[in-house]
Amino acid sequence: MPSYETLRMLVREEITQRGEEGADITGFLERWEAATDSEALWRLYHELRALPLREDFPYHEPSDLPGIRQARDEGVRRFKMVICEEDLLDRLHGAWLGRVAGCMLGKPVEGWSRERVRQYLEGADAYPLTDYLPPETRTPPEGVPQPYTWCTKGHIRFGERDDDTDYTILGLYLFEKHGSAFSTRDVGDAWLHLLPAYQTYTAERQAYINLVNELPLEEVPLHLNPYREWIGARIRADFWGYVAPGCPERAGEFAYRDASLSHVKNGIYSEMFVAAMIAAAFATQDVVEIIRAGAAEIPARSREAEMIRDCLAWRRECASWEEAFERLTNRYYGKYHPVHTVNNDAIVLNALLWGWPDFEKVVTIAVMQGMDTDCNGATAGSIWGAAFGAKALPAKWVEPLHDTLHSAVFGFAVNRIGELARRSLTQAVKVLTGSG
Structure with missing residues (x-):
């Protein structure tokens, strides 16, 4: 209690x-x-x-997979693509590296507002951002801690442990143990066996407590879990896209099984949307096509889908990402908690739409908008990496990582990023060939 x-x-x-x-x-x-x-x-x-929903509530937001699929728009469920294993490995490696680099970029200013991020950077003569965060500034914002020095420019030696990458590793574990038939219960069991409770946060922490207390699985995402539409499920999306390259519907299904352990409605849709975008990015480098493929896997009359349509419209109507961000903050979801999923997903879309196809612009715009900066940098970097591959990543973003990622997942304390990509390839090939 x-x-x-x-x-x-x-x-x-x-x-x-x-x-x-x-x-x-x-x-x-x-x-x-x-x-x-x-x-x-x-x-x-x-x-x-x-409490029932208001009769005038304009959204239709089911949390069951059949209901979600019935409520979605038409879209590409599987792309026609031909890719050799060597190229697929490069794309997977790029996705892992892009995720880790984007996470490290945003980690020092996690939870900061856009204004505080800009104040810090301007005091270091580093605005707009073009590299990892500088370790010092003449104008530190009041009320926020000094950034983690070991995640700043000149001090990075490897990818630091972060929940944004812990769950990507956990996805690999689940696939290696259970294959594509893994269940939501399998996800919960993996959390209990491999994740320290105090390395989980918000919705995941509440779901973890409910699992420990042996609540029925359908109550795990609901009981005393007011964070069930926050960003936690979205940060778990990436691996499901990695193992379903070119198959957004399949990636969305994997993401659903994972997300429904701890989230409902837009919390689920966010993970499905991102997983499907990553899957699509292996098949096309057209960023709007990638976004539309992701959007086609979620209910068309949801708040998440409405936000996606807004972001696409702002790219046509606005003069800059800054103007698009102002539009975002004036929408109802712009008033949500800074760790909610809908507003942070809008930040990622702004970064993709205004930065593409430049990796540096994509991840830095994701972080300069503030809010959940490590999550947003990681997601944006992962999508870019899946589309363009490791060989296309600028050295200044990759070399400081030294091919190393630390994790709190039991049995995965220190990992070679290249090896994680190779193991991901093995699982992706099984999915594509129907053998896993």
């Missing part, structure tokens, strides 16, 4: 979440403020869980 303080925080977040999902939460905040004991908070929580 959570403490009174923890329960109070979770119920407060649940009020926000239910409102964003379309429930009428009138009066609940006042009742939360008046609650003085755990019993009152539990009553409030159960009432929140039981």
Whole structure:
């Protein structure tokens, strides 16, 4: 059972979440403020869980795979492509390297606003960003910690441990153990056996607790989990795209099995969208085609899909990524928590649409917009790497990593990135040939 303080925080977040999902939460905040004991908070929580959606809520957001597929638009489910294993390995290697480099770029300023990121960079004569973050600045923003020095320019020796890459490694483990038939239960078992509880956060932490307490699987993403549409599922998307090159529908299905352990609705769609984009990037270098292939795997009348349409429109209508970002912040999802998935996915799309096909521009625009910077840099870099490959990556982004990635996943403490790519190739070939 959570403490009174923890329960109070979770119920407060649940009020926000239910409102964003379309429930009428009138009066609940006042009742939360008046609650003085755990019993009152539990009553409030159960009432929140039981609230129906408003009749005027304009979105259709199922959380079951058949419902999701029925609600999506037409799209390319599998691209026609011919690629040799050598080229596929280079693309996989590029995706892994792009993910690690983008994560390291954003890690020092994780959670910062765009304004704070810019203030820091301008004080280091490094705005706009063209390299890893400088370790010092004349104008440090107030109220934020000094960036992790070991993740800044001149101090990087390898890819630091991060949850954004832990889950990519965990995907490899799941495929090597279970193949393409892995289940949501298998994902949960892998978490319990291989992930330290305190290296999980927000939705994953709450789902982990629910798994430990042996809740029914359908309750794991829901019970005391107000973070179920936050970014946690999206950071787990990449490996499902790696093993389904050219097959966005298959990648989306793998992502669904993973995401539904801890997320619902747009939390699930985000992981499916990104996995499908990565799968498409192995088949086309047209960034709009990549985005549309991803969007075709999620419900067309969801908030996530609406955001995607917005970003594509802003690329046509705006003069710069900065103007597009201002449009983002003025939309309802721009007011969501900085770790929500819809607003951060918009940041990634802005980076892709305004930076493509330049790797440096893609990952730096992803980070300069702020919010969940390590997640956004990692996702943007991974998509680019899948499209263009390791050989196309600029040396200044790759060499500091020394082909090494650290992880908190049990049995994967220190990894060669090239070896992770080779092992990913083995699994991708099995999927493509129907043998795994």
